[in-house]
Amino acid sequence: MSDVQSEAVWPAIDAAETTRAGVQWGAVQTLWQREIVRFVRQRSRLVGAFAQPLVFWLLLGGGLNNSFRPPGMPVTLTYTAYFYPGVIALVLLFTAIFATIAVVEDRQAGFLQGVLVAPVSRATIVLGQALGCTTLAVVQGAIFLIFAPTVSVPLTVAAVLATIGVEVLIAFGLTCLGLIIAWRMDSTQGFHAIMNLILLPIWLLSGAFFPASGATSWLAVVMAIDPLTYGMAALRRSLYLGDPSAVASLPPMLPSLLVLIAFAGVTFWVAVRTAKRAAA
Amino acid sequence: MSTDALVVDGLRHQYGQRLALAGVSFTVARGEIFGLLGPNGSGKTTLFKLLSTLVRPDGGTARVCGRDLLREPDAVRRQLGVVFQRPSVDGKLTVRENLMHHGHLYGLRGADLAGRVKAMSERLSIADRLRDRVETLSGGLQRRVELAKGLLHQPRLLLLDEPATGLDPAARREFTRTLSELRARDGVTIVLTTHYLEEAERCDRVGIMHAGQLIAVDTPDALKARVGGDVVVIHAAEPEALRARIAERFGVELALVDGALRGERPRGHEFLRDVVEAFSGELRSVTFGKPTLEDVFIQLTGERLWDGGEAAAA
Numbered sequence: 224m225s226d227v228q229s230e231a232v233w234p235a236i237d238a239a240e241t242t243r244a245g246v247q248w249g250a251v252q253t254l255w256q257r258e259i260v261r262f263v264r265q266r267s268r269l270v271g272a273f274a275q276p277l278v279f280w281l282l283l284g285g286g287l288n289n290s291f292r293p294p295g296m297p298v299t300l301t302y303t304a305y306f307y308p309g310v311i312a313l314v315l316l317f318t319a320i321f322a323t324i325a326v327v328e329d330r331q332a333g334f335l336q337g338v339l340v341a342p343v344s345r346a347t348i349v350l351g352q353a354l355g356c357t358t359l360a361v362v363q364g365a366i367f368l369i370f371a372p373t374v375s376v377p378l379t380v381a382a383v384l385a386t387i388g389v390e391v392l393i394a395f396g397l398t399c400l401g402l403i404i405a406w407r408m409d410s411t412q413g414f415h416a417i418m419n420l421i422l423l424p425i426w427l428l429s430g431a432f433f434p435a436s437g438a439t440s441w442l443a444v445v446m447a448i449d450p451l452t453y454g455m456a457a458l459r460r461s462l463y464l465g466d467p468s469a470v471a472s473l474p475p476m477l478p479s480l481l482v483l484i485a486f487a488g489v490t491f492w493v494a495v496r497t498a499k500r501a502a503a
Numbered sequence: 504m505s506t507d508a509l510v511v512d513g514l515r516h517q518y519g520q521r522l523a524l525a526g527v528s529f530t531v532a533r534g535e536i537f538g539l540l541g542p543n544g545s546g547k548t549t550l551f552k553l554l555s556t557l558v559r560p561d562g563g564t565a566r567v568c569g570r571d572l573l574r575e576p577d578a579v580r581r582q583l584g585v586v587f588q589r590p591s592v593d594g595k596l597t598v599r600e601n602l603m604h605h606g607h608l609y610g611l612r613g614a615d616l617a618g619r620v621k622a623m624s625e626r627l628s629i630a631d632r633l634r635d636r637v638e639t640l641s642g643g644l645q646r647r648v649e650l651a652k653g654l655l656h657q658p659r660l661l662l663l664d665e666p667a668t669g670l671d672p673a674a675r676r677e678f679t680r681t682l683s684e685l686r687a688r689d690g691v692t693i694v695l696t697t698h699y700l701e702e703a704e705r706c707d708r709v710g711i712m713h714a715g716q717l718i719a720v721d722t723p724d725a726l727k728a729r730v731g732g733d734v735v736v737i738h739a740a741e742p743e744a745l746r747a748r749i750a751e752r753f754g755v756e757l758a759l760v761d762g763a764l765r766g767e768r769p770r771g772h773e774f775l776r777d778v779v780e781a782f783s784g785e786l787r788s789v790t791f792g793k794p795t796l797e798d799v800f801i802q803l804t805g806e807r808l809w810d811g812g813e814a815a816a817a
Contacts, residue, residue, distance in 0.1 A: 246610035249607050249610065249612060250607055250608050250610075252607070253603075253604045253607035253608060254604075256604075257593065257596070257600075257604055260595070260596060260600070261593065261595045261596070264595045264636075265595065331589070332589035332590065333589075333590070333591065333593065334591055334592065334593040334601075334604075335591075336557075336585075336587045336589070336591040337585065337587070337591040337605060337608075337652065338608060339557055340555045340556055340557060340580055340583065340585045341580060341605075341608035341609060342577045342578075342580040342581045342608075342609065342610075343608055
């Protein structure tokens with residue numbers, strides 16, 4: 224039985240050619256949109272990703288305000304103010320975690336099963352998921368900016384735009400990191416261990432929670448390796464665009480952005496590879 | 504041969520050390536309804552995963568409407584409609600949203616897609632529920648949304664994994680009827696896995712699976728004709744002892760399957776009458792019937808199709 228014969232018996236498929244970039248992009252959009260609609264219809268996720276960091280911020284800020292005196296920081300900086308950008312990163316992290324946990328079940332017994340047998344590439348699927356989760360995270364991170372005046376962050380229009388841009392990069396990288404884990408797992412059982420051992424430490428050691436200047440030397444080395452350290456630096460520098468002296472001890476903007484872009488690119492690439500291997 | 508909708512050629516797969524599928528070959532003609540019957544763990548779900556392109560086989564290949572599973576997976580995907588055992592509809596989305604998302608994944612859009620959603624929902628009698636969230640629908644209706652989704656892009660081969668699971672007998676019959684209509688109207692080829700006898704009985708041909716192998720393929724009638732005669736089943740307090748005594752007295756070797764004596768006899772009613780007269784004190788019950796596909800399975804494997812409890816559900 225030759226290919227020519229089978230072509231004659233089964234004429235060419237009249238459905239759209241899926242190799243066309245437009246169709247793949249249409250699939251990205253549809254997956255992206257689905258993430259957002261699902262989120263809006265599940266109020267509990269909003270509470271988890273937004274309210275929890277808010278509570279952390281208020282409690283830890285209130286508790287540590289008077290005992291927090293790190294070296295190399297302005298004396299006027301309270302812990303509540305120091306922790307504020309860190310909490311924004313935590314909002315991004317939590318949204319990425321919750322969104323990617325959902326992927327595990329979605330793949331085993333949900334909508335994703337059907338997506339996996341559709342004529343779309345794995346890169347398309349991962350991009351749709353990542354953009355959807357990133358959007359959710361950034362919207363919540365942007366809403367958090369309304370608290371900036373309470374901690375004397377000198378927000379300008381440029382600062383807001385820069386901050387949102389940095390939030391997009393951080394959220395995309397963290398979401399892809401979550402997807403790498405989610406695509407490897409068959410159940411959500413182990414996700415909590417991974418969250419505590421990998422995702423939260425990445426955040427804890429990024430300068431979000433305490434500055435590298437006051438950390439033990441070996442910890443400072445680990446913090447310098449943590450890609451999110453540069454995400455935090457870019458975030459703080461964007462927020463304090465109107466007052467660079469407040470963030471003078473941090474890594475400079477341009478290298479931080481480059482590390483952040485590389486982080487987003489590499490995690491995306493690994494997530495696509497993982498998705499290909501998980502269900503080829 | 505090239506008109507066959509599905510040509511499976513030596514498909515093999517293993518999970519780690521466990522061989523789930525040990526080289527399976529069969530063909531399904533265009534417009535046929537083909538059932539894969541077997542107990543859990545027989546390899547039929549693995550076969551479904553390979554054919555639906557979810558998992559790459561470790562050996563062998565298949566051609567779906569002339570396209571090779573390994574070399575042209577995207578061409579295969581475009582021709583396949585897949586209905587999973589577990590729901591693949593998003594409960595948080597409405598019926599229409601589910602169908603629209605599905606269409607976009609297949610490159611459908613605009614008026615064409617809207618028209619298909621309308622036509623397919625009318626066809627499967629879910630048109631009045633298009634605006635409802637799927638999670639508010641009954642199990643039977645959700646199943647029909649699954650089917651509408653699987654058919655929206657006009658596949659040539661519809662693959663269904665245990666479509667009867669979770670449906671009550673009435674909904675199950677209704678679902679089978681819908682499949683027959685689809686075949687009649689669109690000429691779509693249907694391959695389904697099942698462990699329900701009645702569902703397998705309604706297929707044009709049935710492949711029986713056991714321990715990762717396809718052990719028989721034929722029409723349900725031809726398979727049952729292989730058993731030959733009537734099926735007699737005898738429950739006794741001491742089946743082993745009775746088995747020996749029946750062999751001694753009548754020269755008939757019965758098989759001991761799942762605690763009961765079982766055999767196929769050309770004139771089963773006469774044989775049973777003789778057994779009852781000779782050993783009435785030792786019998787708990789005797790049954791007699793025309794062979795079913797389960798009898799075929801038992802004859803081929805020496806095992807029952809289900810273990811204990813689940814048999815009652817069929």
